[in-house]
Amino acid sequence: xxxxxxxxxxxxxxxxxxxxxxxxxxxxxxxxxxxxxxxxxxxxxxxxxxxxxxxxxxxxxxxxxxxxxxxxxxxxxxxxxxxxxxxxxxxxxxxxxxxxxxxxxxxxxxxxxxxxxxxxxxxxxxxxxxxxxxxxxxxxxxxxxxxxxxxxxxxxxxxxxxxxxxxxxxxxxxxxxxxxxxxxxxxxxxxxxxxxxxxxxxxxxxxxxxxxxxxxxxxxxxxxxxxxxxxxxxxxxxxxxxxxxxxxxxxxxxxxxxxxxxxxxxxxxxxxxxxxxxxxxxxxxxxxxxxxxxxxxxxxxxxxxxxxxxxxxxxxxxxxxxxxxxxxxxxxxxxxxxxxxxxxxxxxxxxxxxxxxxxxxxxxxxxxxxxxxxxxxxxxxxxxxxxxxxxxxxxxxxxxxxxxxxxxxxxxx
Amino acid sequence: xxxxxxxxxxxxxxxxxxxxxxxxxxxxxxxxxxxxxxxxxxxxxxxxxxxxxxxxxxxxxxxxxxxxxxxxxxxxxxxxxxxxxxxxxxxxxxxxxxxxxxxxxxxxxxxxxxxxxxxxxxxxxxxxxxxxxxxxxxxxxxxxxxxxxxxxxxxxxxxxxxxxxxxxxxxxxxxxxxxxxxxxxxxxxxxxxxxxxxxxxxxxxxxxxxxxxxxxxxxxxxxxxxxxxxxxxxxxxxxxxxxxxxxxxxxxxxxxxxxxxxxxxxxxxxxxxxxxxxxxxxxxxxxxxxxxxxxxxxxxxxxxxxxxxxxxxxxxxxxxxxxxxxxxxxxxxxxxxxxxxxxxxxxxxxxxxxxxxxxxxxxxxxxxxxxxxxxxxxxxxxxxxxxxxxxxxxxxxxxxxxxxxxxxxxxxx
Numbered sequence: 001x002x003x004x005x006x007x008x009x010x011x012x013x014x015x016x017x018x019x020x021x022x023x024x025x026x027x028x029x030x031x032x033x034x035x036x037x038x039x040x041x042x043x044x045x046x047x048x049x050x051x052x053x054x055x056x057x058x059x060x061x062x063x064x065x066x067x068x069x070x071x072x073x074x075x076x077x078x079x080x081x082x083x084x085x086x087x088x089x090x091x092x093x094x095x096x097x098x099x100x101x102x103x104x105x106x107x108x109x110x111x112x113x114x115x116x117x118x119x120x121x122x123x124x125x126x127x128x129x130x131x132x133x134x135x136x137x138x139x140x141x142x143x144x145x146x147x148x149x150x151x152x153x154x155x156x157x158x159x160x161x162x163x164x165x166x167x168x169x170x171x172x173x174x175x176x177x178x179x180x181x182x183x184x185x186x187x188x189x190x191x192x193x194x195x196x197x198x199x200x201x202x203x204x205x206x207x208x209x210x211x212x213x214x215x216x217x218x219x220x221x222x223x224x225x226x227x228x229x230x231x232x233x234x235x236x237x238x239x240x241x242x243x244x245x246x247x248x249x250x251x252x253x254x255x256x257x258x259x260x261x262x263x264x265x266x267x268x269x270x271x272x273x274x275x276x277x278x279x280x281x282x283x284x285x286x287x288x289x290x291x292x293x294x295x296x297x298x299x300x301x302x303x304x305x306x307x308x309x310x311x312x313x314x315x316x317x318x319x320x321x322x323x324x325x326x327x328x329x330x331x332x333x334x335x336x337x338x339x340x341x342x343x344x345x346x347x348x349x350x351x352x353x354x355x356x357x358x359x360x361x362x363x364x365x366x367x368x369x370x371x372x373x374x375x376x377x378x379x380x381x382x383x384x385x386x387x388x389x390x391x392x393x394x395x396x397x398x399x400x401x402x403x404x405x406x407x408x409x410x411x412x413x
Numbered sequence: 414x415x416x417x418x419x420x421x422x423x424x425x426x427x428x429x430x431x432x433x434x435x436x437x438x439x440x441x442x443x444x445x446x447x448x449x450x451x452x453x454x455x456x457x458x459x460x461x462x463x464x465x466x467x468x469x470x471x472x473x474x475x476x477x478x479x480x481x482x483x484x485x486x487x488x489x490x491x492x493x494x495x496x497x498x499x500x501x502x503x504x505x506x507x508x509x510x511x512x513x514x515x516x517x518x519x520x521x522x523x524x525x526x527x528x529x530x531x532x533x534x535x536x537x538x539x540x541x542x543x544x545x546x547x548x549x550x551x552x553x554x555x556x557x558x559x560x561x562x563x564x565x566x567x568x569x570x571x572x573x574x575x576x577x578x579x580x581x582x583x584x585x586x587x588x589x590x591x592x593x594x595x596x597x598x599x600x601x602x603x604x605x606x607x608x609x610x611x612x613x614x615x616x617x618x619x620x621x622x623x624x625x626x627x628x629x630x631x632x633x634x635x636x637x638x639x640x641x642x643x644x645x646x647x648x649x650x651x652x653x654x655x656x657x658x659x660x661x662x663x664x665x666x667x668x669x670x671x672x673x674x675x676x677x678x679x680x681x682x683x684x685x686x687x688x689x690x691x692x693x694x695x696x697x698x699x700x701x702x703x704x705x706x707x708x709x710x711x712x713x714x715x716x717x718x719x720x721x722x723x724x725x726x727x728x729x730x731x732x733x734x735x736x737x738x739x740x741x742x743x744x745x746x747x748x749x750x751x752x753x754x755x756x757x758x759x760x761x762x763x764x765x766x767x768x769x770x771x772x773x774x775x776x777x778x779x780x781x782x783x784x785x786x787x788x789x790x791x792x793x794x795x796x797x798x799x800x801x802x803x804x805x806x807x808x809x810x811x812x813x814x815x816x817x818x819x820x821x822x823x824x825x826x
Contacts, residue, residue: 016469050489056429058496065499068492068507072485076463079481083471086478094481098511099556143512 002167003035003125007135007157010044011174012231013077022172022231023084026130030090035125037164039135039157040081042073063108067137067147070109071097074134074153082132091129095121098145102138102156110149111138113156116163125164133160154215162222169219169226170241171211176230177242178203180408181260185399188409194243195258196353197226202385203261203351219244256361257406258352260399261385266296266347267319268378268389270311271326273337276303280334284310287330293318297347297380297387307337311378313389319343345377346395349387350402362386368405374398415580416448416538420548420570423457424587425644426490435585435644436497439543443503448538450577452548452570453494455486476521480550480560483522484510487547487566495545504542508534510558515551515569517559524551524559526568529576538577546573567628575635582637583654584624589643590655591616593821594673598812601822607656608671609766610639615798616674616764632657669774670819671765673812674798679709679760680732681791681802683724684739686750689716693747697723700743706731710760710793710800720750724791726802732756758790759808762800763815775799781818787811 006029008022022040030036050069054061061069078094085092100121104111121131135153138146148155154171161169176191178200183189195203197220201213211228219226229241274280281300288295298312314322319341326339355361365386369376374397378389390398403409419442421435435453443449463482467474474482491507498505513534517524534544548566551559561568567584574582589604591613596602608616610633614626624641632639642654687693694713701708711725727735732754739752768774778799782789787810791802803811816822 016466019470053429053489054493054496057432057493058500061496062499065492065495065507068495068509069489072488075485075488076466076482079478080467080470082478082481083467083474086475087471094478096481096558145509 001033001035003037003164004029004168004170005037005039005157005161005164005166006170006172007039007153008041008172008231009153009174010041010046012172013040013042013081014044016080019077019080020084023081023088024235025172025231026081026085027088027090028235030130037121037125037131037133037160037166038081039133039153039160040074040077041135041153042077046073046076064144067108067145070147071134071137071145074136078132078134085130085132091127092132093124093129094132094134096134097137097156098139098143100133100138100160102133102159104138104140104146104148106140106142106144106146108144108146111140111146113138113148113159116159118160118163121160121164151212151214154212155218158215158218158222158224158226161224162218167225169224171215171226171228172231173211173228174230174232175228176233176239177228178244179259181399181403182262185262185396186260186403186409189403190408191239192242192258193240194245196245198353198384199258199351200244202349202382203259216244220246256352256355257350257408259350259408260402260406261349261351262395262399263347264392264395265316266313266345266389267316267322267343268311268313268341268345269319269322269326270309270340271331271334271336271338272309272340273307274310274334276306276308280308281310283334284326284330285312287325288312288314288322291321291325293322293325297378297389299378299380313345313347313378316343342377344392345389346392347387347389348395348398348402349385350406351385353384355384355386364405365402368401369398372397372401414446414448416450416577417442418450418452418570418574418577418579418582419585420452420566420583421454421585421644422566422587423454423459425585426453426455426494427457429493432490432493433497436494436501437648438585438644439494439498440501440503441648443543450534450538450544450546450573450579451494452546452566452573453487453490454548454566455490459486459489477557480521480558483560484547484550484558487549491545491547495543498543498545504540505545506537506542507545507547509547510550510569511552511556513546513551513573515546515572517551517553517561519553519555519557519559521557521559523562524553526551526561526572529572531573531576534573534577564625564627567625568631571628571631571635571637571639574637575631580638581640582632583640583642584628585642585644586624587643587645588641589646589652590641591657592672594812594816595675598675598809599673599816599822602816603821604652605655605671606653607658609658611766611797612671612764613639613657615762615795616672629657633659669765669768670763670821672763673815673819673821674762674764675808675812676709676760677805677808678729679726679758679802680729680735680756681724681726681754681758682732682735682739683722683753684744684747684749684751685722685753686720687723687747689719689721693721694723696747697739697743698725700738701725701727701735704734704738706735706738710791710802712791712793726758726760726791729756755790757805758802759805760800760802761808761811761815762798763819764798766797768797768799777818778815781814782811785810785814 082092082094103115135156179189226244374394495505495507516528548569592602639657709726787807
């Protein structure tokens, strides 16, 4: 018997029929003798409907009051699921964030969880009751209702699993796991049975939208075993999704690369001929940070003739604004020769924990891309990934050839 | 400066535009220097929508979980009104029933208020904040969400006014006060500036649907000054509605009758020739009560030849069921001669506190009806009303002639 926290998103809870389906799935796990805590999102579309209603009354709604309204979305689904479970003859009880209680700070609309008092939940679990908890919401220390921001239900699930020391936190979604790359680009992409947290973080931050990155970080911090599964698999056809683990897989045989991630939402900026002296990087990026623009890759090569070139990438929507800042504020100030930019790029990354122990990965990656005539514009590496920036038009080709070159279309040994 | 509790119903809160109107009305009272607590219902139609959604998932929804869902209706409107008030530059804060907190028993879907902890509300009021409270809802001692049943928002308003010792509880609705009778039947009906609680109770129970009878009883018990007003009067056109008071109006000149109430939802049953001995009334009405049928008027006249006739009225929808019980279970058991029934009747009542001091009222009432050829089938009196049962077809005529005969179409002196 295990204690399992399951989280179902808005699509899984999107209609009365789907809610009854979730109830049947929960009932099957319960029938196996497990203790179950189920965290749910609002019905898909409901949060947007509530925000639109608020804006109909007040164009810029007060954030405390907005949370009071938006939190009703999950308050409805917890009760609907509890009803559906009772109709299956099971004991079930719904909890709002405040009833659990999930204590957060007072940053309305994007609060952070501080603590979870799980005594009530534990009492119900010990009595055999299935506990349904509203995701995405909590209360601050003054009892004000707060919400965690978009995707916060994943975080609620992980935080509850941590507080309850659950054996596993299962995130049900509309995909059946984490893939070696996007199957829409490479039909041969395979589902990974397991992936490490670090790889998952890279896959998520690099553009795989399976899990909220914040919930993965949270799981890593509290060592919560996380599993991504599909809520749309039929009874008897269920797979075990992808397990997200803490340690490098100990299996002897394993592919040297776990997956190929990519991100189209990148634009590249280069400040040419900046004086090669301490403080220049800060002068350039400080101005960008002050404008609240996220920076992803940063590259500065060795200089020559006392100057160097400094490149970085930003989200594509911020490209024009960042370029203007460089041209007007930074370049004259640091004495740069010119500012160049390119918004038609993308980033492609090979991800794998332990990649360092395979020194051939980088050179193989570069060779494969070169054989296809794909020019590499930037290179960045970390302990678990190698990223290259290439022309956007090569994205699909690059992902496909790398996926094949690293044998990701072959089942693991 | 007064402390005023205002309650706005679902029609008043029915759209973003109407909510902004309510905010402007509240702001006008605030501008006069008053402290304000505003109790609101869900947007009209919302409670029914939520119940229908619950029934889509579960045909007979669990009552605890139903309350979790239904209570979201008011949770949305409190926040919308608080936003609208903030947009007018006022300090405002919403409270759910649990946040106040409104402590109730655990009778889900029709809980009773046990206590109100108004410390938080009072603190906000003293700081100049307008407090918005969700009507219709509370929490039990275990923190479960409860609702008070249909119309419970009136009761929430009155209970808060009692707990805060408010100077006045204003119930805003879609009528502008209590009338001498229904203006749809008698166009000359006049709005009453004031009415006593007892009269209001009779008017409400006799068919005037202005206020929930439970909230009027509550107001009487805790001596809350209650006022019925319209939320649809334009700025500058507002009247002061009808004030509901505790004591008989002390003005010297006053009409002997306050209003003519009526109720179509009545049917009459008579058990003929029952033995005139102790316990018979209990034998008859006990069977009716056991079947959960409400009884309104009860009449038993002196017997002769050792038998008597026993009559009472029930809601029309229960007529057939009650008749069957009398015929099958009661009549043979008590040895009655026959059971008669008439479902085409109505009740018309003249209401006034202090009516007893005007002995001519009853005879005048009977004379006026007789002059129109209206036969009286039953008569029942109490300290503050005289009710007659007549053929339903005479309802409008009876109300009209009585309204005129008692000078209710004339302004009070």
